[in-house]
Amino acid sequence: MKAFIAPPAKIPFYLKIGIWISKRVTGKDLLPPKLLAWYPKTAISSGILESLVANGKKDLDKRILKLVRIQSSFAVSCPFCVDMNTFEFEKVGITEVEMSSIQRLIDINEVQTFSIREKIAMEYASCISKSPISIPSTLVQELKKNFSEREIVILAATVAQVNYWARLLQGLGVPPAGFSDKCNLKSFSSDIASS
Template sequence: MRFIIDDQENFFKDFDQAYIDPPKKLPFYIRIGAWLSKKIIKKDLMIPKLLAWYPKAAISSGILESLVTHDDGEINKRLLKIIRIQVSVMVACPFCIDMNAFEYDKVGLSLEEINAIKNGDYTYHSFSPKEQVMMEYVCLMSNTPVVIPKEMVDRLNEHFSERGIIIIASTIAQVNYWARLIRSLGIPVAGFGDICTMEKP
């Protein structure tokens, strides 16, 4: 399966600023959340401040983020990083590509593999059969409508346990949530790394 980018010129277009400004005054619990986020990732992110316009969205998003898988015996950091980068590319979220591809080399991904993901080449020679199946699943789950053929279900079951499939599916859904929310608000790249300066596909 190959993911094709129709409009290469504008697909990864970044924004100078978000479409809306945050409220002048943030609720104290949003300020605490934004402070914690900045302390952990060393970046002053715009998203929690914007979500302060509707605090329930900020709180529920924070809870979702706090419960995602960051490493697992079966679904390791490399697999999770592939999911996060792939979804970010499919949604065309420059902020998400920048953040999710940051320190890709620390989980054993190469620049060539990152470019293969950006080009939708999920059969790149260094991706294992297990990774290729997972990437096809990411593609199917990130499309609309979501249609998962029985053949894909069978292949997933060959490579992953039930628990592994749940971790993969929930990670795909979680990254889709964030990427679509961030992209829809026009939040600019935060400058985690230089991935977004790479040549577009």
């Protein structure tokens, strides 16, 4: 599987620094930063967006942010995003059973380990990731009851970021990065291609 386009033969030096950083952070030589070199403004703005994402230090905890990223990735059917966002999910305490419920292989209500906040955040992520966006008033009430205004903005921004990457990368035909073998991404990718 290849992207629709190849990276440019010459990549500006200042973008090579960002490519090096992404390789160092992920341990992979990722294709997206190289493709974005065709239009450096997009490469720079995407890098800034990625660097400023909520990371759980002073924001929502890492587990809930990871659950939201994973849920958004599946909701927008982006193999690359699923691959990137499911990588090392167990390091933040997400179990195989929880992953199965996010993939809709088992009913989320059968999983007793999700907190109320996590379930609400994942439902919110699903709603934001659909087109057209439709958020039931009952969900808005639950959000307001369980999250601060700051936390709601962080949730919405996190989901929007995943959606940004999904649309951009799918628009360029970027295949999965090859991180995860635990989510059966091969069949997930073929399911997307057939729909």
